[in-house]
Amino acid sequence: MGHKMSSSGIPPVVPDSLISADDGRRYWSGVEPDVNGMLGGFPAVSRIDLRSSGSFLAKLGLGRTKGAKNVKRALEGGAGIGRITEGLLLDVAESVDIVEPIAKFTAALEGRAGVGRVYNVGLEDWRPEDGVAYDLVWNQWCLGHLTDLQLVAYLKRCAAALSVGEDGKTKGVVVVKENLSTTTVDLFDEMDSSVTRRDETFRRIFEDAGLSIVRTELQNGFPHDLYPVRMYALKPKTT
Numbered sequence: 139m140g141h142k143m144s145s146s147g148i149p150p151v152v153p154d155s156l157i158s159a160d161d162g163r164r165y166w167s168g169v170e171p172d173v174n175g176m177l178g179g180f181p182a183v184s185r186i187d188l189r190s191s192g193s194f195l196a197k198l199g200l201g202r203t204k205g206a207k208n209v210k211r212a213l214e215g216g217a218g219i220g221r222i223t224e225g226l227l228l229d230v231a232e233s234v235d236i237v238e239p240i241a242k243f244t245a246a247l248e249g250r251a252g253v254g255r256v257y258n259v260g261l262e263d264w265r266p267e268d269g270v271a272y273d274l275v276w277n278q279w280c281l282g283h284l285t286d287l288q289l290v291a292y293l294k295r296c297a298a299a300l301s302v303g304e305d306g307k308t309k310g311v312v313v314v315k316e317n318l319s320t321t322t323v324d325l326f327d328e329m330d331s332s333v334t335r336r337d338e339t340f341r342r343i344f345e346d347a348g349l350s351i352v353r354t355e356l357q358n359g360f361p362h363d364l365y366p367v368r369m370y371a372l373k374p375k376t377t
């Protein structure tokens with residue numbers, strides 16, 4: 139990654155090397171299973187977040203065609219209580235599989251109409267079922283729990299599990315919606331043991347995963363004291 143030595147001659151700490159899965163799980167285990175808990179005390183942003191995400195999906199051609207859902211199968215990574223699955227994905231997708239390591243968050247989702255498989259594992263340990271094909275994989279506010287290398291490997295697994303159209307081209311899309319660091323470095327957060335990455339770090343990770351950005355937008359309308367949030371729609375590179 140080309141890290142420079144600091145002026146003291148001691149190599150700077152790489153922020154993602156500080157991530158501890160155990161510390162992250164410990165933090166989230168103590169959080170209430172509600173929208174306030176999921177959004178760190180900013181539940182009011184959920185509505186505008188979901189609305190912007192819905193229009194982002196619509197621009198990708200994902201939503202409803204003549205009233206019918208045009209996403210057959212979706213996956214939500216790091217879903218928490220399923221705020222996005224319930225508030226957006228189930229509106230566009232016939233079924234949604236869930237990955238979320240904290241089982242108490244997903245308890246109320248089990249058996250809910252439209253919810254398929256629930257995997258109570260971290261994204262770093264998740265493997266798609268053989269033969270599965272996702273039209274959409276949504277990842278939001280959870281990828282900071284993976285190291286850069288884990289994230290590259292996870293995105294590659296997502297890419298391999300995307301649906302393919304009749305023309306043989308990848309039809310499915312991976313969406314990443316995350317906070318961005320606006321400083322010159324990625325930021326480690328001790329509280330939940332996660333990293334807030336810069337836009338350029340995400341772009342390098344997507345490149346390493348063999349993905350290209352087919353659409354990207356900044357989230358508008360959030361309070362100014364929150365990090366900027368960017369949505370990226372990704373597809374495997376065509377060679």
Ligand SMILES: C[S@@+](CC[C@H](N)C(=O)[O-])C[C@H]1O[C@@H](n2cnc3c(N)ncnc32)[C@H](O)[C@@H]1O
Nearest residue numbers: 166176216217218221240260261278279280283
């Ligand atoms: C800020 S919440 C966001 C939940 C949901 N994506 C949303 O936007 O409402 C972060 C979620 O990431 C989950 N998480 C923590 N470590 C994870 C990991 N290694 N893989 C997947 N999810 C993880 C937490 O348990 C928590 O549910």
